[in-house]
Amino acid sequence: NSSQNQSNQSNQGQSGNQGNQGNQGGGINQGGTQTGIEGVWEIKKMGSTTYPVMEDGVELRIYYYIKSRKIIMAYKKGGTVLKGEEDSYTLSGNTITITTSSGLETTTYSISGSSLKMTGSDGTLIECMRVTSPTAQEIESAPPY
16 A cells, blocks of 8 residues: 555645545545545445445436535446536535535545545435546536436
């Protein structure tokens, strides 16, 4: 794993997800040009639901793509990446405030290695893992969900 961390550190100056590839082995994310929360995160658990789930006989995975004050939902259904709603957010300490069509959602979060845990104001826990696939570019260019 130390060799993965070295490759991760050498990529710090690059943008996008390239610098995070070393995290697959559980290395510590050094951040690079991203803030700690930026990147692509796969939702593993939301409340009592564990992902992926089966929907209409097809595996469904859900992702957050977080970048420069935008949070984009993405879905992978049967191997096809689809782009969901896009909202704006602000950060203050370990609190993220998301502006959605139905109002403001305030969530506290913590990052440990390649794991992101978010707790909503209603107490719902969302557990995510940083992933390298789908990429930010795949989500940006995906058809709508």
